[in-house]
Amino acid sequence: MTTDFVPFQLERLLSTWERQIEYNLSESGVHPMTMRELVQDAAQIEALVDTELNYPQANGDPLLRERIAALYKGATADNVLVTVGAIQANFTSLLTLTDPGDDIAVMQPNYQQFWGLAQNLGRRLSTFGLKRERGWALDRDELATAMKPSTKLVTVVNPNNPTGRIMPADEREAIVTAAAQVGAWLLADEVYAGAERLTDEFTPSMYGxxxxxxxxxxxxxxYGLPGLRIGWVVGPADVIEQMWAWQDYITICTTMLGNRLAAVALSPEVRPRILARTRRYVRRGFENVERWAAARTDVEIMPPDAAAICFVKYRRKINSTELVMRLIREKSAFVAPGDLFGLDGYLRISFGLPDDYVNEGLRRLGELLDEVG
Ligand SMILES: Cc1ncc(COP(=O)(O)O)c(C=O)c1O
Incomplete structure (x- = not known):
């Protein structure tokens, strides 16, 4: 490892503290489901208990890949690779589509993965922004500057982490046009699709x-099932095949139980129930944040379109990581610092959790903001 290795600071901060504090509002998913909530059918329970804990089909159980493919217009199981979370899907995509020295363009603010990986793997990184003063709209000038004739890959997160904004059709089109002009690949990380706050319409995928x-x-x-560690990537069959070749070296495959349980979750009977649960958490949880913010003069919120997270601007002269470290140590509560998404002066607050839990976490954060002065 070189001395200029860029650590994944957000993930390391979460991994270090999330099991040690009392009120954790740092995650970005909704309150995780239990096995009992997920599997309610007696025959399914029997089948799961009798499952041999072998390796599954290495690129993903066929039934699971079919169920994933059914969510994307024009896709078949051949267009799907099942990975260890979205994080491995992103990692393997970068390895497959780019070589050291290649240019990649990354949306900012963003989950830190591509930003850090690009640097660690010797790719050349440009970023393009979302503008807060315009409701986190895409900055088209920055996109134009970030794109070079040699750009191989453009990455977006839609709905966005940390702002929760869903890109409107004209911005999607601008990104597709910018990628197509130079023949770059476009990677759309869509992990927050399905967690919409204002609509029951699943955010359309950019696939296709x-x-x-x-x-x-x-x-x-x-889907509220992070512990399954099941993610996927959908793309042209030949690229999916190349990604599988990398996966042979990285993980071989995901787990048998993860594949079986994910297939249950994505079945036509169970999936609508899970998404309704998620949206209940997102909608109820945000009301708590709104009430908390309305009673304060030192925070400003911009309501997210989707995801159980809100990117909150605070008016205190303290760096966001420093503030969060004090929150952890002095209040046993935890939110994610904005500087780890490329924007200091913000906190990413997670709210897709039981009401009492969210409210007490927010109360402690408010108490600290008062003390910081
Ligand atoms: C945008 C984004 N992509 C990927 C991930 C990783 O998710 P997974 O648990 O599916 O690996 C996260 C986790 O926070 C995320 O926010």
Missing amino acids: DYDKVLAVNSMSKA
Whole structure:
């Protein structure tokens, strides 16, 4: 490892503290489901108990890949690779589609994965922004500057982490056009699709918007099943085949139980029930944040379109990581610091959790903000 290795600071901060504090509002999914909530059919329970804990089909159980493919217009199981979470789908996409020295363009603010990986793997990184003063709209000038004739890959997160914004059709089109002009691949990380706050319409995938799109999703966020560690990537069959070749070296495959349980979750009988549960958490949870913010003068919120997270601007002269470290140590509560998404002066607050839990976490954060002065 080189001395200029860029650590995944957000994930390391979460991994270090999330099991040690009392009120954790740092995650981005909704309250995880139990096995009992997920599997309610007696025959399904029997089948699961009798499952041999062998390796599954290495690129993903056929039934699961069929169920995933059915969620994407024009896709078949050959267009799907099942991965260890969206995080491995993203990682393997970068390895497959780019070489060291290649240019990649990444949306910012964003989950830190591509930003850090690109640097660690010797890719050349450009970023393009979302503008807060315009409701986190895409900055088209920055997109134009970030795109070079040599750009191999453009990555977006839609709905966005940390802002929760869903890109409107004209912005999607602008990104597709920018990628198509230079023949770049477009990777759409869509892990928050299904966690919409204002509509029951599942955010449409960018898969199919252009012939060089990879769409990534997982069971972790909108399905409330992060512990299954099941994600996937959907793309042209030949690229999916190449990604599988990398996966042979990285993980071989995911787990048998993860595949079986994910297939249950994505079945036509169970999936609507899970998404309704997720949206209940997102809608109820945000009301708690709204009430808390309305009673304060030092925070400003911009309501998210989707995801159980809100990117909150605070008016205190303290760095966001420093503030969060004090929150952990002095209040046993935890939110994610904005600087780890490329924007200091913000906190990402998770609210897809039971009301009492969210409210007490927010109360402690408010208490600390008062003390910081
Ligand atoms: C945008 C985004 N992509 C990927 C991931 C990783 O998710 P998974 O649990 O599916 O690996 C996260 C987790 O926070 C995320 O926010």
